Amino acid sequence: MDVLKKFWEQAKKWGVEISESRVTKVGKDKNFSLEFEDGKKLDSKTVILCYGRERRKLNIPGEDK
Numbered sequence: 001m002d003v004l005k006k007f008w009e010q011a012k013k014w015g016v017e018i019s020e021s022r023v024t025k026v027g028k029d030k031n032f033s034l035e036f037e038d039g040k041k042l043d044s045k046t047v048i049l050c051y052g053r054e055r056r057k058l059n060i061p062g063e064d065k
Contacts, residue, residue, distance in 0.1 A: 011018060019042075025035040026047070034042045057063065 008018070019036070021040070022037040023034050024037055027033040032044045032047045034044065034047065036042070
């Protein structure tokens, strides 16, 4: 989490637009085209995908160790 926090702070410092909205559609031509849950659309050269914050449990013996 510390690395993520530093990444976030550095991105803000450089003026990067950060969106925490849920993406419903991604298209790729020359750039990426994104559609969000709220209907907003965005074109971008770069996309960073983050898939959740919690680890999934495998429910196997010794997993907690």
